[in-house]
Amino acid sequence: MDTPGAPLRRLLEWISSQDKGVRQRSGFSMSTLGVCMAKQLFAIAGYPLTNKRQPRMLLVWRLGLLIEKEVIALLRMSGDVVVAGQKEFDAADPPREGHIDGLILRDGKLYLFDVKSINKDGFIRWIQCAGESPWRAMREGWYAFDPRTIVQKDYRPVKEVNPSYYWQAQGYMQAALSREEYRTYLLHDLSEVEEALKDVAVDEKVEIALDGFYLFVYNKNDSTLYEEFVPYDADAIAERLALAQQGYEQIHGKRRSKKLTAAIREFREIEPEEKKKALVLKWQCRRCDFMQTCWADRPEIQGVKGVEPNGESKDSSSGEADG
Ligand code: SF4
Numbered sequence: 001m002d003t004p005g006a007p008l009r010r011l012l013e014w015i016s017s018q019d020k021g022v023r024q025r026s027g028f029s030m031s032t033l034g035v036c037m038a039k040q041l042f043a044i045a046g047y048p049l050t051n052k053r054q055p056r057m058l059l060v061w062r063l064g065l066l067i068e069k070e071v072i073a074l075l076r077m078s079g080d081v082v083v084a085g086q087k088e089f090d091a092a093d094p095p096r097e098g099h100i101d102g103l104i105l106r107d108g109k110l111y112l113f114d115v116k117s118i119n120k121d122g123f124i125r126w127i128q129c130a131g132e133s134p135w136r137a138m139r140e141g142w143y144a145f146d147p148r149t150i151v152q153k154d155y156r157p158v159k160e161v162n163p164s165y166y167w168q169a170q171g172y173m174q175a176a177l178s179r180e181e182y183r184t185y186l187l188h189d190l191s192e193v194e195e196a197l198k199d200v201a202v203d204e205k206v207e208i209a210l211d212g213f214y215l216f217v218y219n220k221n222d223s224t225l226y227e228e229f230v231p232y233d234a235d236a237i238a239e240r241l242a243l244a245q246q247g248y249e250q251i252h253g254k255r256r257s258k259k260l261t262a263a264i265r266e267f268r269e270i271e272p273e274e275k276k277k278a279l280v281l282k283w284q285c286r287r288c289d290f291m292q293t294c295w296a297d298r299p300e301i302q303g304v305k306g307v308e309p310n311g312e313s314k315d316s317s318s319g320e321a322d323g
Helices: 006-017 037-044 055-077 120-129 134-140 157-161 163-178 195-200 234-251 258-265 291-295
Strands: 087-091 096-100 102-106 109-118 142-145 184-186 205-219 225-231 273-275 278-280
Touching (some): 006 055, 037 258, 037 291, 055 109, 055 205, 096 163, 102 195, 109 120, 120 134, 120 205, 120 225, 157 225, 163 205, 163 225, 163 234, 234 258
Parallel strands (some): 142 225
Antiparallel strands (some): 087 096, 102 109, 184 205, 273 278
């Protein structure tokens, strides 16, 4: 008979064994465009992970997928028209790919959307940043913030609280604007689509609106829901993509080497902070897959081993191979 706790230990070991690490891509992932640029470049360049992922984090990601399905199911059941789940998008300069959670019909147009699950602290910060009352949101169980009513330069909610969600939304809108085939939704089989889509279709196509992007947010602590419309900002995403392109040019076609590691460190976007007279890494870095590689040049930081992990390619014997 299993000893107490054995089944859960087995479960956690199984979860850990399912972790295949960072998915190797030839370009950027749309969903992480806003994540620290150095982290993205380490991943694209194929650097090995230096931090073991906690089974707890793997469980958090799995829960996020379940919540996404639940929110989409609830939207549909309550009368929203949601189509094109997991639709693939790709774009160039720099190369990037990803899939949207779906398209939702609002005001006769389809909008891109994504579902986010977040804990209570992050949720409260987000709503406060939107200038709204988190207590009202929690009391009423639902709150929507629509920045279409404010001047774009004043817009700050998700951009300030979760920049990576902001850049993800901007990245998808920019990709859609750059490709004709992403700007309309084709009704392949009118008999299978909702009446509402038939009503707004022109030549069996429904326009995809790209003035903004919807985020549906689920508070994991108490199931409060929140909705935010993120306005498109062409200048901001152009600037972000220019930085990504600059990073991509630094690593493209190069083997892992000390020189490449140093070049990628130039793209770090998160600095350590001083706490109780010690230099410590912020949570994003402590959880980062490449933490030791990234900060090996700064051994004075707490938790950094100060030894360059061997992230070089097997065939880069000189350690400086950039061919
Ligand atoms: S450790 Fe921090 S700064 Fe370095 S790549 Fe990761 S997130 Fe970026």
